[in-house]
Amino acid sequence: MDISTSYMGLQLKSPIIVGSSGLTENIDHSRAYEKAGAGAIVLKSLFEEQILHDVDEQRLNNMYGSFSDQEYYAMYYSKKHNLTQYVKLIKANKAALDIPVIASINCVSAEGWTDYAKMIEEAGADALEINLFLLPAEIDQTGAQKEQVYFDIIDHISSAITIPFALKISYYFSGLANFVHKLSKTKASAVVLFNRFYSPDVDIEREKIIPGDIYSCKELNVMTIRWIGILYEKIRMDMAASRGIYDGETVIKNLLVGAQAVQLVSAIYKNGPGIIKEMLDILKDWMKRHEYNSIADFRGHASQHNIKQPVLYERTQFMKYFSDAGY
Secondary structure, rough: OOOEEEEEEEEEEEOEEEEEHHHHOOOHHHHHHHOOOOEEEOOOOHHHHHHHHHHHHHOOHHHHHHHHHHHHHHHHHHHHHHHHHHHHHHHHHHHHHOOOEEEEEEEEEOOHHHHHHHHHOOOOEEEEEEEOOOOOOOOOOOHHHHHHHHHHHHHHHHHOOOEEEEEOOOOOOOHHHHHHHOOOOOOEEEEEEEOOOOOOEOOOOOEEEEEEOOOOOOOHHHHHHHHHHOOOOOOEEEEEOOOOOHHHHHHHHHHOOOOOEEOOHHHHHHHHOHHHHHHHHHHHHHHHOOOOOOOHHHHOOOOOOOOOOOHHHHOOOHHHHHHHHOO
């Protein structure tokens, strides 16, 4: 049975990708994911924000915005050190694995990433994932201005590399369908829906902000299913599903609405690499029962484009369901 898929022009032996996280920092762990059936891995992100933080800590004097030679050296050293370590990680994974190795950059601006992207390509990465989450929290900035940063980053990256690249985005857009449609007209090869980001919580005893739960939950996947299903056949770029994928049935759901691949992180953190094989076994059994020989035979069957009642994807209120239930 053929469970292979194509994603960003890469041939994957299965639709399961291990997402960018601490899971992919260790070569032995990555070998275990490959053995369990993963089709590709995304390396832990190189964080622009962290690099800038390290640079700030090393600066000797930045009062009045002045920079000494020592400060320029500190800035250069921090960037160089982080990138050198990341290049080593890419090369080590490429040497150890037979599945595609996708590098990852977590961006907050359009500047400074051209050289980084080029070195990542030269290190041998098969593709690049750009993890973008720009919270629209500024009251003096319009949605169009915020979106322009994404396109500026794409322009910078696409001018530097020839390997395919994907954008991993959130759903914080006033017109998500329109925005992704615009993305599909750029040189980006794929979009990943959606990224998992830091969420604050409140400690009511200490009355302080603390980090929220770092893991996704199953309920989060409904947002992914809705938007991949809506966008299928409306954009000309690949889509990967992310967030809340914990079992084989959910893998099938995301493929049915149109995803080329799915990304796992929290499920592996909680259950280990063996969950990949469990999910793929469920996928194969389902395909056998439904007499499908390949993923291409059923991908997109449940998308808005292909169902008899496409309005089901756009309904946002419970209406009759809850009124009948007595709520």
